[in-house]
């Protein structure tokens with residue numbers, strides 16, 4: 599049995615899909631979509647259709663792709 603060492607790449611690296619969560623700064627309605635080039639946390643996007651406030655990227659994260 600071997601222990602994992604920090605900094606050494608894992609040969610069985612899992613594939614990740616990156617998602618972006620957009621959220622209206624006023625009504626806090628989150629929208630999840632796939633990450634696009636240029637997305638940054640706290641980047642201001644379009645206006646909210648409901649309240650006309652700014653929609654901001656609140657979170658960018660990776661999700662594991664599960665293989666069957």
Ligand SMILES: [Zn+2]
Nearest residue numbers: 622625646649
């Ligand atoms: Zn809104």
